[in-house]
Amino acid sequence: MFRITLLLCFLSASLYAQSAAENALQITVKTLQNAQLGTSKATFLSKKPGLKTKSSTAKRIELLETVGKHGLEKVTYAFTTGEKQLLYQISLDFSDSLLRSFVGEQMFGPPNYLPYKDQWILGVQGKFLSLAWASGKKLSYAADLPGSEWAGSQKFKLPEHFEMRKNLPPPNEWPAGEGAKLCSELKVQIEAGTTNFASIKGSETNGEYECLEPLSPAAASSIHENADKSRFVINEMAGDMSIQSALDWRTGLIKVLEDPKTNPIRLKKGFDRSILGEKAVIWDVLDQNGNPSGVQVGILLKGELLYKVYLLVLKSK
Numbered sequence: 616m617f618r619i620t621l622l623l624c625f626l627s628a629s630l631y632a633q634s635a636a637e638n639a640l641q642i643t644v645k646t647l648q649n650a651q652l653g654t655s656k657a658t659f660l661s662k663k664p665g666l667k668t669k670s671s672t673a674k675r676i677e678l679l680e681t682v683g684k685h686g687l688e689k690v691t692y693a694f695t696t697g698e699k700q701l702l703y704q705i706s707l708d709f710s711d712s713l714l715r716s717f718v719g720e721q722m723f724g725p726p727n728y729l730p731y732k733d734q735w736i737l738g739v740q741g742k743f744l745s746l747a748w749a750s751g752k753k754l755s756y757a758a759d760l761p762g763s764e765w766a767g768s769q770k771f772k773l774p775e776h777f778e779m780r781k782n783l784p785p786p787n788e789w790p791a792g793e794g795a796k797l798c799s800e801l802k803v804q805i806e807a808g809t810t811n812f813a814s815i816k817g818s819e820t821n822g823e824y825e826c827l828e829p830l831s832p833a834a835a836s837s838i839h840e841n842a843d844k845s846r847f848v849i850n851e852m853a854g855d856m857s858i859q860s861a862l863d864w865r866t867g868l869i870k871v872l873e874d875p876k877t878n879p880i881r882l883k884k885g886f887d888r889s890i891l892g893e894k895a896v897i898w899d900v901l902d903q904n905g906n907p908s909g910v911q912v913g914i915l916l917k918g919e920l921l922y923k924v925y926l927l928v929l930k931s932k
Contacts, residue, residue, distance in 0.1 A: 636717040638685035643707065643718050644792045646682055646690060648799060651831040652745065652758045656700035658827065659692070666692075674764060676700065686714040695762035703765065704757035712752050719754050721790050723747050744771050785853075785860075786867030794877040796831070801912070802880055803828045804848050804928040805900055808910035811930070812838050812846045826850075830926065839891075847890070847929035854923035861922035865896070865914050868926060872898065872912065885911060888932070893917045895927060907931060 649662035656676070660666065669679035669691060676694040683689075686709050693704040709715040719733070720726075728734035728746070737745035737756065747756035757763070759771040786794060807815040807828065816838050817825030826848055829836035833850040840846045853864050871877050881901040887894050888911075895913040902908040913927035 635686065636714060639687060639709065639714040640718050640721050640792070642682065642685040642687050643722070644796065646680065646687065647705065648796060650690075650692065650702065650705060651800075651829065652702055652705070652756075653743075653760065653829070654702045656694045656702070659694075659702055672696075674762075686710040693757075693763075695760060697762055699762070701760050701762070703760040703763040704755060706753060706755040709752045709754070715749060715752050715754050719747070719749050721792070723756075724788075724790055746771060785864045786871050788867075793832070794871040794874070797871060798878040798880060800828070800830050801926070801928070804830075804850075805880065805910050805912065808848075808900075808928055808930060809908070811844075812848060812928075815848075816846070823849075833926070845930055847927055850926040850928075852924045852926050855921045856924075858916075858918075858922055861916050861918070861924050864924045865916060868914055868924070869896070872914075880912075881905070882912060883907070888913065890915055890927060890929070891917060895925075899931065 650659065656678075659678075663680065666678040666680055669677040671677070674696055676696060678692045678694070680690045680692070681688075688708045688710055690708075691706040692702055693706070694700045694702050707715075707718075709718070716733075719735075723735045723737060726733055726735055728736050731748075733749040735747040735756075737747055743758045743760060745756065745758045747754070749755070757765055759765040759768060765771050786797075804812075804815065804826075807813070815827045817827045819825075822840075824838040824840065824846075826836040826838050830850045830852075833852055834854060835851045837849050838846050839849055852868065853861070856864070872880075872882060882898040883901055885897040885899040885907075888897050889895070890913065893915055895915040897911050897913045899907040900910045900912060909931050911927075911929050911931050913929060915925040915927055916922050917925065
């Protein structure tokens, strides 16, 4: 009887710990869903209004979000100073190191910046490197954006053995919750498609427009304008890879888009279209009545010896 009671107590404690860890992960994902590195302070505050300035120096502006739920105590957002004021670092404070460890590995996978303990190389997006590190109850991740204290830092110098891995892993290797986060961000771009993406169109550079609502896993997000003034969003998800790696990436993206557990957006397979001289796999976005909404989502592979994978949002023909 004593052994049974002891076992039940152990199982109860184990289930409680599991539940507490999962709750910590859920509140973290929810808190960070509108916080992407590289976002301007103005855009960030439009999504998270009311946050107070924690500190401000000549080189760093910090905003504080007090959470106090499920083990996530607070989040500190660091921005560069100057004209752009870009979000370059996010630091999360947990109630204990076990929750921090669980959330860190669920978000980023096992630490991969060997021989350093509790550090991750998250990837390269354009010219910038993203890292994460943990200590005690705190988990931080950042990018070496211009104007930040990490720009030119030795800490952000990519090791030689990581030189060839300049893409995130394919979607089938993503940590839990990342597919749903991608679809949540994609939904914003889709909704903007009803107004020819005017609401998310930024400044123009070399014939392309800045996308004000980029996808966080994308190396770059921009808006292309055709000769007839119609537009579509181009999200570069991965690049400079073999055709087989690009096909694997496309397969992973298709699974994310077609899984109702990951993607609440209603999609129906459409007819493939030629985009930028290549054939793209196309889905129609359906409205509440199950009819085509006039907006489509597509996946495009483009290249010759090395290929890029694009996730597109565009108007129907």
